[in-house]
Amino acid sequence: MSKVWNTTGWLEFSDMGENKFLIEFQKEEDRQRVIKGRPWSLDRWLEVFWLQVDNMPLAYMTQEVRLHVGKCAGKVLDVIVDQWGLGWGKFLRLKVEVHITKALVKSILKL
Known part of the structure; x- marks a missing residue:
């Protein structure tokens, strides 16, 4: 360092x-x-962010879909699902590290 x-x-x-x-x-x-000298980074990764993804159909509220969505934003660290790998509620919730050289993802049209 x-x-x-x-x-x-x-x-x-x-x-x-x-x-x-x-x-x-x-x-x-x-x-x-x-x-x-903020924002601080290590190996060109910023701090961890929690993402909230709105308007997802219930059928897509799975851990697999969350990982796919999260990978579009950065390195996936955690996803919020129940013991069966399903998410419930109005939005997806996942934790990612965002790479500082890439633009933030605004939307994903196809899964």
Whole structure:
């Protein structure tokens, strides 16, 4: 990360669990530059987003369809389904990482 953030001092990472990390900087100017350099990314991926997809027919409220829809937006991390792999409600809900070099998907016409 020191190469990505172009720091002049050392960095120390500590795993804090649940995908959280503590980063210690040797130099205050490096810390300030990284904090002001948002949005942060790692390997060109932004933070995780929860997507809500409206107006899906009930027949498409399956985990398979959710994965297909999610892959159009980015890397699928989680889908909300019941124990049979089905979703209920007015919308699909899934968690994805969005790649910063691709445009956001506005709609998907065919599944």
